[in-house]
Every structure is written in structure tokens, then in C-alpha cells.
Amino acid sequence: MSSPGVKGCFGSLLPAVKMSLARLKFRSAALLFLSLLLWIPGPGISQKEPCQTCQDLTSNFNKGLERTQRENFGGGNTAWEEEKLAKYANSETRLLEVMEGVCPTSDFACHQLLEKSEEHIERWWFHEQQKHPDFSQWLCMDTLKLCCPAGTYGPDCHKCYQACGRCFGPEDSSCLRCKRGWMLHDRRCIDIDECGTDMAHCRANQFCVNTEGSYECRDCAKACIGCMGAGPSRCKKCNKGYQRDGVKCLDVDECAGETEEPVCTGANEVCENTEGSYRCVCAEGHVRKEGICVEDKPPDAPEKGFFDDITDDEVVVLQQMFFGAIVCALATLAAKGDMVFTAIFIGAVAAMAGYWLSERSDRVLDGFIKGR
Numbered sequence: 001m002s003s004p005g006v007k008g009c010f011g012s013l014l015p016a017v018k019m020s021l022a023r024l025k026f027r028s029a030a031l032l033f034l035s036l037l038l039w040i041p042g043p044g045i046s047q048k049e050p051c052q053t054c055q056d057l058t059s060n061f062n063k064g065l066e067r068t069q070r071e072n073f074g075g076g077n078t079a080w081e082e083e084k085l086a087k088y089a090n091s092e093t094r095l096l097e098v099m100e101g102v103c104p105t106s107d108f109a110c111h112q113l114l115e116k117s118e119e120h121i122e123r124w125w126f127h128e129q130q131k132h133p134d135f136s137q138w139l140c141m142d143t144l145k146l147c148c149p150a151g152t153y154g155p156d157c158h159k160c161y162q163a164c165g166r167c168f169g170p171e172d173s174s175c176l177r178c179k180r181g182w183m184l185h186d187r188r189c190i191d192i193d194e195c196g197t198d199m200a201h202c203r204a205n206q207f208c209v210n211t212e213g214s215y216e217c218r219d220c221a222k223a224c225i226g227c228m229g230a231g232p233s234r235c236k237k238c239n240k241g242y243q244r245d246g247v248k249c250l251d252v253d254e255c256a257g258e259t260e261e262p263v264c265t266g267a268n269e270v271c272e273n274t275e276g277s278y279r280c281v282c283a284e285g286h287v288r289k290e291g292i293c294v295e296d297k298p299p300d301a302p303e304k305g306f307f308d309d310i311t312d313d314e315v316v317v318l319q320q321m322f323f324g325a326i327v328c329a330l331a332t333l334a335a336k337g338d339m340v341f342t343a344i345f346i347g348a349v350a351a352m353a354g355y356w357l358s359e360r361s362d363r364v365l366d367g368f369i370k371g372r
Contacts (some may be wrong), residue, residue: 051147053109056142057102057117061135064098095125119145151179163189163213181213207234222276223249241276254278268293 088094099121103110114121120143124135132138140147148157153167153174160167163182164175178189194200194215195208202208202217207227209216220227223242232242238249255263255271255278263271264280272281282293308360 004275006034050109051115051140053107053113054144054146056107056138057113058109060102061098061121064101067101067121068094068097090125095122120144143224161189163191179213223251239276251275266293269294 009210048213050161066325099114099118103114112286117139120139124138124143126264128138132142141149148154150165152158153160153169158170161170161172161175163172163179164177165179166177167174168176172189173187173190174188175184178184179195181192183192184188184190189211193210193212195210200208200215200217205220205224205226206217207220207229209218218230221232221235223229223232223239224237225239226236228234232249233247233251238244241252241254242249243252244250251273253273255273257263258271263278266280268283268286269280270283272279285296286293287296288294
């Protein structure tokens with residue numbers, strides 16, 4: 001069962017909204033009329049730029065949102081508060097309460113702009129704020145087009161000079177505000193030397209290099225522990241394996257005293273100096289196998305065959321001798337008058353003559369004689 005306090009809140013909610021609307025419209029009209037009567041610019045006083053007026057309005061609007069974030073709650077009924085707070089957050093009631101305080105009483109330009117922008121503000125409040133959470137950009141830049149994006153100027157939003165965040169012309173002397181990394185001096189943006197003003201944040205073994213509008217962190221030389229610039233002559237302290245020689249940190253040759261006392265104590269090892277250190281390598285003619293240096297011997301060669309060293313001319317002579325022996329043997333058999341051997345002899349001579357003239361015979365006999 002609801003408490004009387006809760007019923008009272010519900011019962012009075014609608015009349016309160018109506019009263020707020022009426023009060024706001026009456027107050028806006030009265031303030032506008034009063035401002036028209038009182039707003040007379042004095043000598044030397046100029047009206048604010050429309051962009052600045054719009055930015056002031058949206059800034060006050062955002063402050064009103066912060067002020068009304070949990071306003072009118074805190075009665076102790078947490079569950080009821082959370083439920084109603086969700087509804088109040090995007091309600092017309094809250095919008096009216098915020099809009100009541102966006103313009104100071106004497107700011108005619110703000111009241112005039114607010115009157116022109118009421119429909120836009122309501123549209124943003126009910127339909128656009130989720131998609132466009134930056135109210136100032138949505139109203140002043142995108143919708144009313146009173147302000148240009150940062151780095152531009154004029155009705156058509158031309159680009160400012162490179163370093164200007166806001167300007168009134170293209171020249172470097174027309175800056176009103178500078179981009180990050182620059183500072184304004186006589187309407188000009190001058191580069192800030194972050195390295196010379198302790199604004200840079202580099203790691204311990206790096207040094208700072210100033211650039212236009214920013215800075216870079218670069219690594220110190222390998223010879224340094226901390227440095228003030230590039231190279232071994234800008235070291236704050238020499239790294240291990242280096243020693244100070246004048247203003248520079250130079251490499252220590254650990255192998256230089258090896259003749260007196262060996263640096264590398266392994267068998268067949270020698271010292272090899274490196275930048276900032278050294279290493280132990282195998283002596284000439286040795287290779288490292290299983291962690292130790294052993295003599296580098298070529299693999300055992302297979303035993304040579306009987307014909308391995310024979311020359312090409314000797315192969316030709318042996319070919320002729322081989323074919324000659326076969327021809328003689330067949331001729332002897334044919335001389336006995338046997339017709340079969342005679343036919344074999346003639347066929348063999350013809351075949352061997354053709355084979356003799358072919359390149360394949362040379363390859364086959366060469367392989368046969370050399371054992372391949």
C-alpha cells in the first residue's frame with residue numbers, strides 16, 4: 001500500500017508541470033522585454049560574438065543538468081526514488097527547470113538566442129541527445145552553424161593558420177587560441193619547448209627532442225645509462241662494458257689482455273670482442289659440437305674404384321679393344337663353316353657398327369668401365 005507522501009507526489013506532478021510551463025513563459029517574456037528596455041551598449045562596449053553567446057548558453061545548460069541530476073529527491077524511499085528518477089532524468093519538467101537558468105537576467109543576446117532555439121533544444125532533449133551527446137557542438141556548430149569547428153573561422157569555416165585553435169583570419173597573427181603544444185603571444189602561436197620546460201615525460205634511458213607542437217622521446221646510445229642527447233658523448237653514465245674516455249663512453253676490449261690470462265677457458269676457444277661485451281668462439285679450423293670445440297675434419301671419402309682415375313682417351317682405347325675382341329670371337333666361330341654362327345657374326349657386326357656410331361654406346365661403355 002502506497003504511503004500518503006507518495007500519493008501526494010503523484011497527485012501534484014501534473015499541476016506542477018503546468019505551472020512551471022506558464023511560469024517559464026511569463027518569466028522569459030518579462031525578461032526579454034526588460035532586456036530590450038535596459039540593454040543599451042555603452043561607449044566602447046561591443047556585443048558578444050554569436051558563437052560565444054551560444055557557447056555560454058550551452059555551458060549554462062550543462063551546468064543546469066548537473067544541478068538537477070538528483071534534485072527534489074532524497075525522501076528516504078529508495079525504490080520509489082530510483083523509479084521516478086529515471087523518468088525525471090529525461091522529462092519535460094527537468095528541461096524547464098534547466099532552461100530557466102541558462103541566461104543571466106541582463107544578457108539580451110542570450111535571451112534572444114534562447115527564444116530562437118527553443119524548438120531545437122526540445123528536439124535535442126527528446127530525440128537527439130543519445131545520438132549527439134555533445135550539446136554544444138550539436139546546437140552551435142551542426143544546427144545553428146554559429147560556431148566553426150576548432151581550427152576554422154568565418155561563416156564558411158575556412159581553415160586557420162596551422163597552429164591556431166581559434167582565429168579570425170588566415171594569418172599567423174590572427175590567432176585567438178592555440179592548439180595543444182603552442183602558446184599565444186601577440187596573437188601568434190609560438191611552439192612550446194616541452195623538453196626545456198619539464199613538460200615532457202620520457203623514460204629513464206631516453207632523451208627528449210622538441211618538435212613543432214609536440215616532442216619525441218628517443219633511446220639513448222647503447223653505451224649510456226641515461227643521457228642528455230644522441231651519441232656516446234652525451235651519456236650521464238657509462239653502461240657496463242664501456243668506459244669514459246674524455247667526454248665519450250667507449251667500448252672496453254675484454255679480449256685485449258687474453259695473452260696474459262685467457263678470457264675464454266674452454267678447449268680450442270678464443271675471445272672475440274663485441275660492442276659492450278665479448279664472446280667465446282671456436283679457434284680457426286674448429287667447430288662447436290655438443291658445446292665443445294672440435295677439429296673440423298672433412299668426412300671420410302669412399303675408396304676409389306679401379307677405373308676412377310681413367311681418362312677419356314683411355315676409355316676410347318678400351319672401347320675399341322672390347323669391340324675388337326667380340327668381333328674376333330664371332331669371326332672364329334663363323335670360320336668353322338657353321339651357318340648359324342656365320343649369320344650371328346654378320347648380324348653382330350652390323351649391330352655393333354650401328355651401336356659404335358651412336359652416343360649411347362659411349363655413355364654405356366664409359367659407365368661400365370668406370371663402374372657406374
